[in-house]
Amino acid sequence: MGCWIGVDVGGSKVLAGVVDETGAVVRIAHGSTPGRLVAAQAVEDAVVEAVTTVAGQDEVSAIGVAAAGFVDREGARVVFAPHLPWRGEDVRARLQERFAAPVLLDNDATCAAHAEAAYGAGRGAASMLLVTLGTGIGGGLVLDGRVWRGHHGMAGEFGHMQVVPDGAACECGRRGCWEQYSSGNALVRGARSQLGSQPTVLAELCGGDPARLTGPMVTEAAASGDLVARAAFSSVGRWLGVGLANLVAAFDPALVVVGGGVSAAGERLLEPARDALASSLVGAGHREVPALVPARLGSAAGLVGAAALAGAGSR
């Protein structure tokens, strides 16, 4: 039996890994994606290259591809992907042509949710809500051990739930989407807007140029006591809890898992989120509020889930 390979295809990078049946990543290979303005084939070439590199001389028995975009119910097409050139292409078939091993295609957040439920923070939980804070908000819902993909394969688009009527403009074309208030972008924007003339750790890290500020800089500055960075985390955390309260009111999951790059800040993000969840959730005094815990699989969650789903031979 050959190995399982998972590939996470994001807007700027491709991450491929060999994954064993316990969900552990045995080897990993990075590549870059050429962006959304190139031909679809350039992205597919990047996937093939990363898989070939990471596989080395090993035989491959299953390849799972986690794509940052809407994937149809059948796992065949990427219907739409804001940061990739695929627009309705039958990506699974196109990649299948280039590999001998069976290829599975799924949404990246769905793959991450499967991985966290099977091998990570959600292991043993009867139901789980995963929310990932990266550039935007992604996530998935695991019910009775299975990711709920939705009727058209488009469930889990939590980031575009409207939380502020006529609120901040979103890349999706609407206003007031949750991810405008709680995400990596929201964190950077919040910190940037408060960068004043006083010298702060944050100002130092970005060389005094607010345009160069990144999420990891805000995380680092907050850790070393920078008040502007800490305020940005408080706001992102509070909004995380407010949005989670809506999702918990609707789904009532056993557990809430928070992942994505922003979650590297740990309790600095989760503590204000827990407070806001407890105070915003309906019936909070009369019910159990689900625990809110950090994801465990980090940035490999998507590829681990894709590999595991491909290895199991089913979506």
Place this chain on the structure above:
Amino acid sequence: MGCWIGVDVGGSKVLAGVVDETGAVVRIAHGSTPGRLVAAQAVEDAVVEAVTTVAGQDEVSAIGVAAAGFVDREGARVVFAPHLPWRGEDVRARLQERFAAPVLLDNDATCAAHAEAAYGAGRGAASMLLVTLGTGIGGGLVLDGRVWRGHHGMAGEFGHMQVVPDGAACECGRRGCWEQYSSGNALVRGARSQLGSQPTVLAELCGGDPARLTGPMVTEAAASGDLVARAAFSSVGRWLGVGLANLVAAFDPALVVVGGGVSAAGERLLEPARDALASSLVGAGHREVPALVPARLGSAAGLVGAAALAGAGSR
């Protein structure tokens, strides 16, 4: 084999019905509940009386009770019910003591969702979101033919998802809950606030006293062309669509069913809701927007679902 009886226990009335295995209501009996300030036993007496009345001389093989409150995962206790005196009582056991037939207890909106999915507007749909607009907003989510009750039995509390930060005060103690903008109460409040000095159908219906205005009056006035009443429906319908867009982004159901008293207005409510759903849903140009249809079982949905679940011998 005896008959199945379903009982819907609301804040002001008890509705009991004999239901056959096709979901049809054979006979019905009404009773009143004495409110939340009396002893729990008074409500239980009302249930027993309504069941006894509707059963007549028939043998009873199963009794399903749909309660307007949080019911625990086991279907044993009513954890909390804003309009009833039950506060953690083991309602199922207390009612079971008074009947020979097995008694099943569940949340009223959960029962209604089961009924609409099995016998009503959701029949044949692979997944369904039911949203009911009555005094507030209730509802349920049916996935692969089963109502998703949540880990603690508290899923489907859609009405208390926050849609406006620091918005209108809600009976739940928080602000900006969806049901403050889209419900029977929201409809009446909207119409009332616009009742001016000019004579309108609406003013006539309530005898010139805004305090006497009811939801059915707004529905009647809108049907006869009253502009204030129509504007109130436009607003409630638009907010219905905005909130539904959030739920559809998260769940991606095959179908959305709208029930509850306010839905008696039909297209006057559903048309603005469909427009708002289509314009508020993320990726609307790249995905199928689920159909939004009226519920079919009316006010009997709760008791029909309770009877059917009891008759099937399982929650």
